[in-house]
Amino acid sequence: MSDDPTNSGTLVRVDGVDKVFHRGEEAIHILSNLHLAVPAGQFLALMGPSGSGKSTLLNLIGGLDRPTKGTVAIAGERVDALSDRQLAGWRARHIGFVFQLYNLMPVLTAERNVELPLLLTHLSKVERQKHVATALAMVGLSHRAKHYPRTLSGGEQQRVGIARGIVTDPTLLLCDEPTGDLDRKAGDEILNLLQALNHEHGKTIIMVTHDPHAAARATRTVYLNKGQLSHEPVT
Amino acid sequence: MAGPLNWFAQVLAITKFGLMSMPQRRGAVTATVFGIAGVVGVLVGVLSIAAGFRRAMDASGSPDAAIVLRSGADSEMVSGFGREETRLIADAPGVARNRQGPLASAELFVIINLPKRSTGTDANVPLRGVEGAAVEVRDHLKFVEGRMFEWGKNEVAVGVGAAREFAGLEVGSTIKVGRESWPVVGIFSSGGGVAESEVWTDAKVLQAAYNRGDSFQSVYVRLNSPGAFQGFKDALTANPRLTVKVIRQSDYYAEQSTTLTRLITTLGVLIAGLMAIGAVFGALNTMYSAVAARTREIATLRALGFGGGAVVVALMIESLVLALLGGALGAVVAYVAFDNFRAATMNWQSFSQVTFAFAVTPQLLGQGVIWASAIGLVGGLLPAIRAARLPIATALREL
Ligand SMILES: Nc1ncnc2c1ncn2[C@@H]1O[C@H](COP(=O)(O)OP(=O)(O)OP(=O)(O)O)[C@@H](O)[C@H]1O
Ligand SMILES: [Mg+2]
Numbered sequence: 304m305s306d307d308p309t310n311s312g313t314l315v316r317v318d319g320v321d322k323v324f325h326r327g328e329e330a331i332h333i334l335s336n337l338h339l340a341v342p343a344g345q346f347l348a349l350m351g352p353s354g355s356g357k358s359t360l361l362n363l364i365g366g367l368d369r370p371t372k373g374t375v376a377i378a379g380e381r382v383d384a385l386s387d388r389q390l391a392g393w394r395a396r397h398i399g400f401v402f403q404l405y406n407l408m409p410v411l412t413a414e415r416n417v418e419l420p421l422l423l424t425h426l427s428k429v430e431r432q433k434h435v436a437t438a439l440a441m442v443g444l445s446h447r448a449k450h451y452p453r454t455l456s457g458g459e460q461q462r463v464g465i466a467r468g469i470v471t472d473p474t475l476l477l478c479d480e481p482t483g484d485l486d487r488k489a490g491d492e493i494l495n496l497l498q499a500l501n502h503e504h505g506k507t508i509i510m511v512t513h514d515p516h517a518a519a520r521a522t523r524t525v526y527l528n529k530g531q532l533s534h535e536p537v538t
Numbered sequence: 539m540a541g542p543l544n545w546f547a548q549v550l551a552i553t554k555f556g557l558m559s560m561p562q563r564r565g566a567v568t569a570t571v572f573g574i575a576g577v578v579g580v581l582v583g584v585l586s587i588a589a590g591f592r593r594a595m596d597a598s599g600s601p602d603a604a605i606v607l608r609s610g611a612d613s614e615m616v617s618g619f620g621r622e623e624t625r626l627i628a629d630a631p632g633v634a635r636n637r638q639g640p641l642a643s644a645e646l647f648v649i650i651n652l653p654k655r656s657t658g659t660d661a662n663v664p665l666r667g668v669e670g671a672a673v674e675v676r677d678h679l680k681f682v683e684g685r686m687f688e689w690g691k692n693e694v695a696v697g698v699g700a701a702r703e704f705a706g707l708e709v710g711s712t713i714k715v716g717r718e719s720w721p722v723v724g725i726f727s728s729g730g731g732v733a734e735s736e737v738w739t740d741a742k743v744l745q746a747a748y749n750r751g752d753s754f755q756s757v758y759v760r761l762n763s764p765g766a767f768q769g770f771k772d773a774l775t776a777n778p779r780l781t782v783k784v785i786r787q788s789d790y791y792a793e794q795s796t797t798l799t800r801l802i803t804t805l806g807v808l809i810a811g812l813m814a815i816g817a818v819f820g821a822l823n824t825m826y827s828a829v830a831a832r833t834r835e836i837a838t839l840r841a842l843g844f845g846g847g848a849v850v851v852a853l854m855i856e857s858l859v860l861a862l863l864g865g866a867l868g869a870v871v872a873y874v875a876f877d878n879f880r881a882a883t884m885n886w887q888s889f890s891q892v893t894f895a896f897a898v899t900p901q902l903l904g905q906g907v908i909w910a911s912a913i914g915l916v917g918g919l920l921p922a923i924r925a926a927r928l929p930i931a932t933a934l935r936e937l
Binding site for chain 1: 544547548551554555558559791834835838839840841842843844845846930931934935
């Protein structure tokens with residue numbers, strides 16, 4: 304399936320993408336001739352069975368991996384054509400990642416974790432501190448700034464993860480099962496947060512999830528199955 | 539794009555994580571540090587023997603002094619002169635003089651057996667017969683106890699090294715030379731030089747005791763200046779009544795020390811080199827496990843936009859820090875254990891014992907640090923490159 308290609312507000316454009324992994328001799332086709340267009344300001348939920356390639360697609364969009372065939376363009380820039388070195392800088396400027404297992408640095412406090420992506424900018428220490436404070440305030444964790452990850456609950460750790468994801472004000476926020484490891488209540492808080500970021504701050508978000516309840520918070524849901532996207536869950 | 543300042547911040551951040559996570563990898567880190575400490579300790583320890591021996595030899599020789607041997611002789615052992623020849627040498631141009639005459643000492647020596655204090659076994663000690671100018675032709679010679687032997691008497695003065703190393707050389711004790719007992723009347727030092735390993739007496743007395751007639755083995759002279767050497771040498775070699783070899787004192791001792799120091803240095807480098815190979819594998823292992831333990835952490839940083847180069851450099855720094863910790867430990871241990879450690883060894887040129895002190899010099903410590911750094915860098919390189927090469931998407935999947 305494909306969205307209206309004439310939409311001028313399209314932020315993410317995936318065109319004719321194939322992704323093949325090799326396991327020894329065997330070639331595994333994960334994505335085949337996949338098309339996806341995400342307009343700016345959308346909160347997209349990406350669902351599909353385990354192993355269908357959701358994370359793989361997210362990684363292609365986030366410039367962590369390259370398609371075997373086809374193109375990935377973000378805000379008009381061909382991501383698949385960038386060199387590894389260029390990609391690193393591009394990710395730092397355009398992408399915020401939120402991981403299922405938070406991926407915080409255990410030796411750093413919450414605020415130092417949030418500051419990490421800012422080390423890749425030219426901001427001064429004072430400016431960085433200001434951005435960190437803003438991001439932590441947005442996720443409601445100002446009072447936990449000096450805490451280490453291991454002293455925080457799962458929900459709090461994920462909120463630190465989101466603060467780290469948005470602190471540079473990225474073009475696109477990519478979340479891979481952000482509530483996958485949380486109970487319903489903590490998960491709801493995370494979803495509230497993502498929804499607010501989308502509604503109030505106009506953040507474009509792509510969220511991979513297994514949970515229909517979580518997907519319901521998104522403005523649109525697509526389903527990945529057998530290498531292709533569809534609007535309807537495949538049964 | 540990221541500027542150099544920003545790149546530096548990346549390296550700093552990643553290095554910090556690595557160093558901060560070391561307590562969690564205590565075992566491997568400690569093993570690596572001790573491995574490298576061992577290499578540096580052995581290297582510095584063994585080379586301090588060579589450095590100490592060289593220092594003793596260097597202290598013996600001065601550039602404005604010369605030793606004259608028979609032509610073709612490499613050492614005093616195989617050299618020989620008659621009285622007339624030694625007189626010609628002493629009167630040659632360039633030899634310094636005082637009121638008593640030229641500063642030249644015609645000398646001979648024999649080897650006597652004395653028991654080592656440490657083992658009680660006999661060892662060769664040179665008993666040297668000297669003339670009046672013997673003290674002036676050597677540097678830094680001074681008495682630390684007692685006095686100089688009296689000329690014409692069966693008395694000996696002993697170098698501090700010999701007195702320390704061998705039993706029965708205290709002032710007041712006597713040594714047996716031939717059939718007679720000779721009292722020890724004084725102990726002298728010579729700035730760590732070879733003379734400290736010797737026992738001295740009057741050349742005439744020694745000639746008589748050993749039936750050497752009026753023969754000598756060498757002439758030690760003090761020159762007017764270091765520059766006077768060439769003229770002195772030319773005059774002697776041009777003299778048809780002499781067939782001699784003239785050597786600057788400093789060169790003579792430097793040459794005596796090269797064989798032994800080269801042997802010790804080769805041995806030390808060889809042993810330390812073998813140990814270093816082991817230490818490199820230790821460092822390699824530690825850094826591989828460091829990378830493995832932090833795979834997801836590094837992948838996360840890379841996902842956030844940290845550069846692969848920064849990862850490599852940071853891991854190399856981490857490895858280097860480990861290595862330098864080990865190197866510093868080894869150097870300190872070597873310094874405490876070996877610096878100024880007293881020893882005696884065979885000097886093959888004189889077939890007798892030379893006493894000297896191990897010297898852990900700043901150069902040796904520097905050499906130890908260089909070895910440690912090399913081990914750290916070699917051991918850290920492959921793991922660091924592996925870390926930077928890891929496909930981010932794959933690494934993120936690891937738990
Ligand atoms: N680097 C890789 N090399 C080989 N196979 C891979 C690689 N990455 C992913 N795969 C395979 O591709 C398939 C899709 O993986 P992916 O992680 O994208 O699935 P997913 O939809 O995110 O699954 P889940 O819901 O379990 O997270 C899986 O079968 C996985 O084993
Ligand atoms: Mg997945």
